[in-house]
Amino acid sequence: MRWRPSSQSQIEDRRGSGGFGGMSGLGMGGGGIPIPVGGGIGGIVLVIIIFIVLQFVGGSGLGGGSQGGTTGSLDPKDEMGQFVNAVTVDVQTFWDQEFADAGQSYSNTVTVLFTDGTQTGCGAASSATGPFYCPADKKVYLDPGFFDELTTRFGAKGDFARAYVIAHEYGHHVQDLLGTMDQVQQQQTSSNANELSIRLELQADCLAGMWANWVMAHPDQSDVESITDQDVTDGLNAAAAVGDDRIQEQATGTIDKESWTHGSSEQRMKWFNTGFKQGSLQACDTFGASSP
Numbered sequence: 001m002r003w004r005p006s007s008q009s010q011i012e013d014r015r016g017s018g019g020f021g022g023m024s025g026l027g028m029g030g031g032g033i034p035i036p037v038g039g040g041i042g043g044i045v046l047v048i049i050i051f052i053v054l055q056f057v058g059g060s061g062l063g064g065g066s067q068g069g070t071t072g073s074l075d076p077k078d079e080m081g082q083f084v085n086a087v088t089v090d091v092q093t094f095w096d097q098e099f100a101d102a103g104q105s106y107s108n109t110v111t112v113l114f115t116d117g118t119q120t121g122c123g124a125a126s127s128a129t130g131p132f133y134c135p136a137d138k139k140v141y142l143d144p145g146f147f148d149e150l151t152t153r154f155g156a157k158g159d160f161a162r163a164y165v166i167a168h169e170y171g172h173h174v175q176d177l178l179g180t181m182d183q184v185q186q187q188q189t190s191s192n193a194n195e196l197s198i199r200l201e202l203q204a205d206c207l208a209g210m211w212a213n214w215v216m217a218h219p220d221q222s223d224v225e226s227i228t229d230q231d232v233t234d235g236l237n238a239a240a241a242v243g244d245d246r247i248q249e250q251a252t253g254t255i256d257k258e259s260w261t262h263g264s265s266e267q268r269m270k271w272f273n274t275g276f277k278q279g280s281l282q283a284c285d286t287f288g289a290s291s292p
C-alpha cells in the first residue's frame with residue numbers, strides 16, 4: 001500500500017491527554033459500535049470542558065476538519081497519526097464523490113485518536129472498547145494501540161489491514177448519513193437485534209470494500225496512492241480476524257452463534273470482497289440478502 005501524508009487534516013488528536021477513566025469491558029471486539037451507555041449530563045459536561053480546553057490551547061480538532069490546510073498544534077506529526085489521517089481523508093474523498101454522483105451530499109467527519117480512554121457522545125470509551133463510530137457525535141474513535149493488537153492478537157498484518165478497520169468505521173458514518181442506522185435502531189427488538197447488527201456490520205465491511213475498489217481503479221489520484229493484490233489479501237485477512245467466531249474461539253474456546261454481532265470470518269470476508277469486486281452500493285444490500 002502506497003500512501004502520502006495528506007495536505008488536509010481530518011484528525012482530532014487526543015493522544016496523551018490522559019483519558020477520563022474510560023469504561024472497559026464492553027466487549028466490542030474489532031470495529032464495534034458501542035451501545036450508548038447512558039453517559040448523560042456528566043459526559044456532556046466533560047465534552048464541553050474538553051472543547052473549552054482545546055479552544056484555549058488553540059486546537060483545530062473539534063468542529064470537523066473538512067477544509068484542507070488547518071495547521072493547529074493538534075495535527076499529527078508522527079507517522080501513525082499521518083497514516084490514519086491519510087486513510088481518513090482518502091476514504092472521505094471517495095464517499096464525497098460517491099454521494100455527489102448520486103446527487104446527495106456527504107458530510108466529512110473526523111477520526112479521534114486517543115490513548116487509554118476518552119469521552120465520546122456515546123459515553124466513555126477505553127482502548128478495550130476497540131475502534132468504533134459514535135452516531136451521536138458522528139465521529140470515529142480509535143486508539144492506535146488497537147493496530148498492534150490486530151497484528152499480535154488477531155494475526156492480521158500490513159498497513160491495509162489497518163486501513164480496512166478505518167474504512168469499516170467510515171462505512172458506519174455512511175450508514176448513518178443514509179439513514180440505515182436509524183432504520184435498524186427502530187426495527188431492533190430483543191429477538192432480532194443481533195441479526196440486524198450483523199447485517200449492519202457486514203454492510204460496513206462491504207462499504208470498506210467499495211473504497212478499496214476505488215483506490216485500485218484510480219492509482220495516484222489521492223492520499224492512498226495505490227494498493228496491491230497483497231493489500232487486498234491483508235484486508236480480507238483482517239476481516240476474517242475480527243469475525244465473531246474467530247474472536248470467540250480465541251477468547252473462550254467455544255462458539256456461540258446466538259451472541260454474534262458482527263458476523264463470522266467467512267461472512268466478513270465475503271462482504272468485503274463483494275464491495276471490492278462490485279464497487280456499488282446496490283451490491284452491498286446485506287439487508288435484502290436472504291442469508292448474508
Ligand SMILES: [Zn+2]
Nearest residue numbers: 031032033201
Ligand atoms: Zn462496525
